[in-house]
Amino acid sequence: MTEAVIVSTARNPLARSFRGAFNNTHSLVLGAHVVGNAVAGAGIDKDEVEDLVLGATFHEGPQRKNMARLCALVSQQCTAVAQQAGRFDDEIVPLATTKLVFDKATGITSQQEVMLHQDECNRPDTTIEGLEKLEPVRGPDKFITAGNASQLSDGASACVVMDATLAGKRGLQPLGIFRGFAVAGCKPDEMGIGPQLDRLEALDDTWAAMPEDWLH
Known part of the structure; x- marks a missing residue:
């Protein structure tokens, strides 16, 4: 049976x-x-590429999950350590571009040439004390703050999928095996749960056994 494998990835x-x-x-x-x-x-x-699938996402609806301050802190700390160790370097392709800069004092917007080499969304100086000072955005009885909510980010990622036999002939070491995919939808006020729905459908379509701990 023909099998597809992932042989390359890159992201901004x-x-x-x-x-x-x-x-x-x-x-x-x-x-x-x-x-x-x-x-x-x-x-x-590039002429060997037979198909190209592009997608785009934009977060919609409120994030309703109760994400603990400690989890937010650990996430920031782990990201900072990984950046310092260069663990993301091999997957990132820097991009030179022109950035718009707004001056609040003058109201003037100018252009600035930049070259982005690493993720700029994380905050390495995050502390538990700082997170505790942030007020919930939906009211005092809620949980989502600026410190634990999903941040709006700009970026892109791509991977190359090809026939496993051809990859072997080219001497390419697969990064993973592509067994199938699925598309599922959910209500916009449940942003974040979507991947769980299509994951279950994809597993069912490929007759894969689902680990019990995925349900918890």
């Missing part, structure tokens, strides 16, 4: 939406950059 650094490095960069530019680098990383000619 994540930038803060509206104020970050990519606030003046079209999504197609971000997409083209990572696609080109993923293809180059696979060592194949």
Whole structure:
């Protein structure tokens, strides 16, 4: 049976939406950059690509999960350690672009040439004391604050999927095996739960056994 494997990936650094490095960069530019680098990383000619699937996301609806301050702190700390150790370097392809900078004092918007090399969305200086001072955005009886909510980010990622036999002939070491995919929807006020729904459908379609701990 023919099997598909992932042989290359590439992604842009994540930038803060509206104020970050990519606030003046079209999504197609971000997409083209990572696609080109993923293809180059696979060592194949662009004319060999038979199909290209692009997607875009934008968070909608309130984030309703109760994310503990401690989890937010640990997440920031782990990301900072990984950045300092260069663990993201191999998957990131830097991108030079033009950023819009707004001066609050003068009301003037200027352009700034930037080269983004790493994710700029995380906050390495986060402390538990700082998180405790943040007020819930939906009221005192709620849980989501600026410190534990999903941040709006700009960026793109791409991967190259090809026939396993061909990958072997090219001497390419697969990063993973592509067994199938699924599409599922949910109410917009339940943002974040969607991947769980299509994951279950994909597992069912591929006759894969679902680990019991996935349900908890």
